[in-house]
Amino acid sequence: MAVLEEKQLVFECETGNYHTFCPISCVAWLYQKIEDSFFLVIGTKTCGYFLQNSMGVMIFAEPRYAMAELEEGDVSAQLNDYEELKRLCLQIKQDRNPSVIVWIGTCTTEIIKMDLEGMAPKLEMEIGIPIVVARANGLDYAFTQGEDTVLSAMAQRCPNKKIEQPKTIDSFGTHLFSKLSELELNLTGFRSKQEKKHPPLILFGSLPENIISQLSLELEHQGIDVSGWLPSKRYMDLPVITEGSYVCGVHPFLSRTATTLMRKRKCKLIGAPFPIGPDGTREWIERICQACEIQPSGLEEREAEIWQGLQDYLPLVSKKSVFFMGDNLLEISLARFLIRCGMIVQEVGIPYLDKRYQAAELDLLQRTCLQMNVPIPKIVEKPDNYNQIKRIQELEPDLVITGMAHANPLEALGINTKWSVEFTFSQIHGFTNAKDILELVTRPLRRKENFQSFGWKKMVK
Amino acid sequence: MKLAYWMYSGPAHIGTLRIATSFQNVHAIMHAPLGDDYFNVMRSMLERERNFTAVTTSVVDRHVLAQGSQEKVINQITRKDKEENPDLIILTPTCTSSILQEDLQNFVDRASLESNADVILADVNHYRVNEFQAADRTLEQIVRFYLEKKKRSNLIENKKTENPSVNIIGFFTLGFHHQHDCRELKKLLKDLNIDINLIIPEGTNVKELPNLTKAWFNIVPYREVGYMTALYLEKEWNMPFINITPIGLIETTRFIEKIQSILVKLNYDINVKNYIKNQISCLEQVLWFSKLHTRDSSILNSTEQTAVIFGDTTHSLLMSKIFVREMGIKVLWSGSFCKYDSSWFVEQIQNFVETLLITEEHAKVANAIAKSEPKAVFGTQMERHTGKRLGLPCGVISAPIHIQNYPLGFRPFMGYEGLKQITDLVYNSFLLGPNSSNLFESFGNNLLYLDSTNQILNDTVIELVNWSESAKEELLKYPGFAREKIKSFIEKFATKQKIDLITLDLFYIAIEKI
Numbered sequence: 018m019a020v021l022e023e024k025q026l027v028f029e030c031e032t033g034n035y036h037t038f039c040p041i042s043c044v045a046w047l048y049q050k051i052e053d054s055f056f057l058v059i060g061t062k063t064c065g066y067f068l069q070n071s072m073g074v075m076i077f078a079e080p081r082y083a084m085a086e087l088e089e090g091d092v093s094a095q096l097n098d099y100e101e102l103k104r105l106c107l108q109i110k111q112d113r114n115p116s117v118i119v120w121i122g123t124c125t126t127e128i129i130k131m132d133l134e135g136m137a138p139k140l141e142m143e144i145g146i147p148i149v150v151a152r153a154n155g156l157d158y159a160f161t162q163g164e165d166t167v168l169s170a171m172a173q174r175c176p177n178k179k180i181e182q183p184k185t186i187d188s189f190g191t192h193l194f195s196k197l198s199e200l201e202l203n204l205t206g207f208r209s210k211q212e213k214k215h216p217p218l219i220l221f222g223s224l225p226e227n228i229i230s231q232l233s234l235e236l237e238h239q240g241i242d243v244s245g246w247l248p249s250k251r252y253m254d255l256p257v258i259t260e261g262s263y264v265c266g267v268h269p270f271l272s273r274t275a276t277t278l279m280r281k282r283k284c285k286l287i288g289a290p291f292p293i294g295p296d297g298t299r300e301w302i303e304r305i306c307q308a309c310e311i312q313p314s315g316l317e318e319r320e321a322e323i324w325q326g327l328q329d330y331l332p333l334v335s336k337k338s339v340f341f342m343g344d345n346l347l348e349i350s351l352a353r354f355l356i357r358c359g360m361i362v363q364e365v366g367i368p369y370l371d372k373r374y375q376a377a378e379l380d381l382l383q384r385t386c387l388q389m390n391v392p393i394p395k396i397v398e399k400p401d402n403y404n405q406i407k408r409i410q411e412l413e414p415d416l417v418i419t420g421m422a423h424a425n426p427l428e429a430l431g432i433n434t435k436w437s438v439e440f441t442f443s444q445i446h447g448f449t450n451a452k453d454i455l456e457l458v459t460r461p462l463r464r465k466e467n468f469q470s471f472g473w474k475k476m477v478k
Numbered sequence: 479m480k481l482a483y484w485m486y487s488g489p490a491h492i493g494t495l496r497i498a499t500s501f502q503n504v505h506a507i508m509h510a511p512l513g514d515d516y517f518n519v520m521r522s523m524l525e526r527e528r529n530f531t532a533v534t535t536s537v538v539d540r541h542v543l544a545q546g547s548q549e550k551v552i553n554q555i556t557r558k559d560k561e562e563n564p565d566l567i568i569l570t571p572t573c574t575s576s577i578l579q580e581d582l583q584n585f586v587d588r589a590s591l592e593s594n595a596d597v598i599l600a601d602v603n604h605y606r607v608n609e610f611q612a613a614d615r616t617l618e619q620i621v622r623f624y625l626e627k628k629k630r631s632n633l634i635e636n637k638k639t640e641n642p643s644v645n646i647i648g649f650f651t652l653g654f655h656h657q658h659d660c661r662e663l664k665k666l667l668k669d670l671n672i673d674i675n676l677i678i679p680e681g682t683n684v685k686e687l688p689n690l691t692k693a694w695f696n697i698v699p700y701r702e703v704g705y706m707t708a709l710y711l712e713k714e715w716n717m718p719f720i721n722i723t724p725i726g727l728i729e730t731t732r733f734i735e736k737i738q739s740i741l742v743k744l745n746y747d748i749n750v751k752n753y754i755k756n757q758i759s760c761l762e763q764v765l766w767f768s769k770l771h772t773r774d775s776s777i778l779n780s781t782e783q784t785a786v787i788f789g790d791t792t793h794s795l796l797m798s799k800i801f802v803r804e805m806g807i808k809v810l811w812s813g814s815f816c817k818y819d820s821s822w823f824v825e826q827i828q829n830f831v832e833t834l835l836i837t838e839e840h841a842k843v844a845n846a847i848a849k850s851e852p853k854a855v856f857g858t859q860m861e862r863h864t865g866k867r868l869g870l871p872c873g874v875i876s877a878p879i880h881i882q883n884y885p886l887g888f889r890p891f892m893g894y895e896g897l898k899q900i901t902d903l904v905y906n907s908f909l910l911g912p913n914s915s916n917l918f919e920s921f922g923n924n925l926l927y928l929d930s931t932n933q934i935l936n937d938t939v940i941e942l943v944n945w946s947e948s949a950k951e952e953l954l955k956y957p958g959f960a961r962e963k964i965k966s967f968i969e970k971f972a973t974k975q976k977i978d979l980i981t982l983d984l985f986y987i988a989i990e991k992i
């Protein structure tokens with residue numbers, strides 16, 4: 018496979034007949050991330066059924082989400098949308114008292130042209146709870162893009178100056194408070210000596226808290242201060258965004274949010290590959306340093322150290338081929354990392370590709386291919402699953418990364434698969450989590466080795 | 479608009495897809511936005527299907543919204559016709575297409591001219607019917623389609639098979655223990671020397687449907703799906719049918735006797751008496767088992783056992799009958815989420831259970847469970863979780879279900895084998911429940927139950943009062959099933975006294991008041 022065929026990126030676009038999750042699924046992880054939120058999905062039984070089944074056991078944990086299920090009277094406009102929504106939101110306020118209600122618009126609200134954006138501000142005034150509207154429907158978006166629509170709506174809600182927090186009166190609290198600010202003073206005093214000032218930096222993309230601290234810490238080591246994350250742990254703590262702030266994304270699927278931050282909030286977007294894999298993480302940090310005019314230090318060693326830790330996995334994946342069917346927009350970053358690990362990527366399917374937002378990532382992909390001396394994979398936007406399966410049967414890749422709809426049938430054909438959704442729900446960002454990605458990727462490969470002695474391969478005629 | 483967190487039955491198109499994919503060589507095309515093909519995931523995950531689920535989408539996107547589907551649907555149909563060569567293509571509307579109001583029938587008519595496959599439009603309206611009703615209709619629609627076709631082509635040769643034979647109508651994909659029930663029913667019929675003509679839809683080719691009329695009669699094992707088809711076959715093709723569900727000893731007997739009476743009416747001589755007698759003698763172990771349990775009055779006496787039952791019409795009804803008539807367990811109430819069929823359910827069950835609950839709201843079910851304080855709950859996965867929260871044991875007897883309810887081992891609910899399975903399920907539920915925890919806890923072994931306790935403490939959303947560590951620990955010493963009640967009692971007590979910290983002392987003062 019040492020023949021170099023493609024040196025340029027090749028993009029194709031197919032029919033868009035592929036399987037993916039509906040973008041309303043973002044509710045599942047965002048309600049957990051934003052602890053004082055409540056997500057109201059305004060849609061039909063179809064939407065509800067999907068969420069109920071895809072969330073699995075989460076649904077039993079009294080999630081802070083509900084369906085506003087549209088009935089026949091709602092779609093035929095016999096009922097007053099505003100009054101109906103008001104009734105439900107008041108009930109939510111009474112039962113859960115959230116700090117924000119996020120309305121998720123669906124296909125149905127689009128088709129019947131329900132004016133959610135128009136109603137929200139009025140109702141917000143009336144009931145005294147912020148209402149954020151995100152139209153995360155299956156007509157326009159795929160899977161993770163749901164988060165993009167929500168964050169892009171939230172970006173407009175971030176305050177532009179700091180609101181004074183009321184002081185706590187309790188004596189223990191004040192004590193702790195003064196201690197803390199003392200500590201902080203010391204820290205900033207300490208820092209300001211060796212740090213250069215840079216404009217405020219806000220990172221966007223929903224991540225678990227521990228990864229947030231890991232990534233913030235990496236940047237802190239470089240003397241970069243993260244002034245906030247979008248989204249924050251609580252809606253009440255959305256970061257302050259001022260004109261001229263720097264912003265940088267951690268997920269490849271946040272192009273709308275990036276656009277909103279640039280156009281509406283007048284922020285400067287730092288274009289970078291995404292912090293997935295040690296290679297991506299390193300460049301991500303470097304680009305941020307570059308923007309902040311800070312000379313990065315020790316990153317090379319840090320990256321090398323992480324690769325060293327991956328030594329056990331690399332022989333397992335080396336020279337193995339992988340095929341991404343495409344359903345969650347993480348594909349380019351993952352492909353780039355896996356190529357760097359020594360794999361050969363045959364195809365990168367992807368629902369939607371924003372070439373500007375992903376420019377740095379695409380560039381790194383190209384460089385990685387050259388460096389590893391492998392052909393640049395074809396990138397297929399809006400893939401056609403049927404055609405892909407034909408190609409898979411021809412190419413016989415060692416691993417297909419795909420949705421659950423195809424995973425079992427492909428396995429039965431003797432083709433190894435990895436369920437793509439797991440990459441969305443696992444911790445894959447930053448230096449420390451590169452191992453987890455390889456853990457996911459090699460699992461089916463290792464299992465195959467174990468099973469081979471039984472002489473199983475194809476399980477269908 | 480209504481606020482909904484959980485649904486017992488899915489949207490209409492799921493019912494249609496379940497029927498379509500159960501037949502062989504039928505392809506369903508959904509007229510839907512991207513993302514509505516979650517059915518494929520469910521089928522692949524839950525049934526662990528090895529084949530690709532024959533469902534694709536004619537995608538509704540912005541473009542379609544602005545200009546209509548135009549040729550898109552037709553192209554998708556003709557494309558699938560060429561690629562997969564199916565016998566039948568079913569165009570399946572969804573909630574989205576229901577309001578777009580495109581003339582899908584017109585697309586179907588045009589596409590069928592160009593394709594080798596038969597093409598039909600599933601006659602289901604998202605806003606009028608649910609998953610079960612849609613499945614029932616779609617099955618009838620397909621059967622009718624093929625039989626009318628046969629009628630038109632003058633191929634009506636209404637000859638019956640030589641040996642008595644039946645059609646079984648209503649086993650299909652993603653059904654609760656359907657595969658196992660199907661196997662058990664087949665065995666039962668074989669024992670009675672009755673041939674199986676066709677089982678629909680599971681595993682049958684639509685091309686065979688014209689042969690349906692060769693059977694002597696039809697069996698509809700579940701109330702929810704198959705009834706419409708059986709009615710049609712009775713009316714148009716003069717075929718009698720049995721709609722007794724053979725779950726439980728008494729109902730299985732009744733089922734077999736009904737077979738006999740139908741056959742006798744058709745002038746075929748059969749006597750099932752000995753067969754039933756033999757089978758029951760083989761069940762000694764089950765009967766002995768239940769006798770054993772009803773004898774021991776101290777812990778396992780089932781006459782002191784109380785249960786609540788909730789599920790689809792079939793399973794809720796049959797389990798209630800078994801509890802009341804065969805096991806002597808007191809059923810505090812039974813319920814069903816099949817609201818659309820409630821009058822039938824009420825009529826069937828009223829002689830067995832006094833209190834009924836018919837609702838689609840899981841919260842109402844949960845409240846009813848908490849209020850009635852049963853010893854065990856039998857319901858769907860949702861009730862299992864409610865049970866867990868309340869510290870009550872639960873047996874799952876009906877969909878909606880999770881992957882663990884698709885066991886690989888043989889677990890029928892129907893017939894004589896089913897009886898053994900039900901007996902295990904019921905006694906194990908009671909045994910693993912509060913009774914055994916009583917035993918364990920009286921020996922001072924709390925460890926086993928710590929898990930569920932923690933959950934109870936955490937699950938409470940609003941903490942009005944705080945618990946001191948020692949009081950919390952003390953609470954853990956109470957048996958799981960009573961803990962939630964004690965906890966809320968003490969909290970109420972404390973709130974009344976305007977005390978916001980529950981100490982060990984307060985704990986005991988309150989306990990004395992219970």
Ligand code: SF4
Pocket residue numbers: 039040041060061063064065067122123124125153154155156511512513514573574
């Ligand atoms: S694709 Fe549209 S109708 Fe389907 S679940 Fe998503 S938002 Fe609801």
